[in-house]
Amino acid sequence: MKFGIIVNEGPFTHQASDSAYRFAVATVEKGHRVIRVFFYYDGVNNGNKLSSPQADDRNLVKLWGELAAEHKVDLVVCVTAALRRGIKEEILADGFRISGLGQLIEMSLAADRTLVFGD
């Protein structure tokens, strides 16, 4: 099955990004595909490479990037939401790209299921 995932909260403040990441990992491990993860609202902060959590905690920005590299998952940060929050190419983490909201609609059309994580 083809899944599209929307992440609506930034890392750490809420568990939404952790849950979305774990869902994505489980999905590919079960042989399904995550065709895209779209980051909206404060979710765009997941693509900030300046995020530096303490060494003994998980680094969600890095984990997303590793997922993208290992399983060819397309990580898209919404440009309008990103610019509002200061997320630009200069600070975009590996594995992410910045694009328009149309990519969210397109993902929902191409996926068998669209899942939303976060408020």
Place this chain on the structure above:
Amino acid sequence: MAEDQPVEFDTQGVKKRFMFVNRRAPYGSIYALEILEMVLISAAFEQHAAIVFIDDGVFQIKKGQDTKSLGIKNFSPTYGVVEMEKQDAEEDDDMDMVWRIIVEKESMEARGLSADDLIVGVEVLGADALSALMDAQDVVLSG
């Protein structure tokens, strides 16, 4: 991202039912504004859409919003664009796109509002009918 991953999908001819669920007051958080941006983008894809206002979300389309003292932009006139898109779709026989603007009856009445207090024309649906409609959607997005 790996280079061989397609980032454009072939969605030609795909038609889905989208529901946008507005649950929050317009200015206490950014959700109302950013979900509105989603709604407007979806118009370009000519998809079916139900734009729903429940809970404090009904305040998003209340007449007479004045945000001057908040220092936040009053974006409520943009809901007029949503209504325009809806009417355009209705009038264009070649366009297979149905948009509905829906307010949940219970939420509206609990806030002392009626359809006359709202800046756009709405369908008023009870919670049960809305629940059934939600169940019939392909994609539900909320904010």
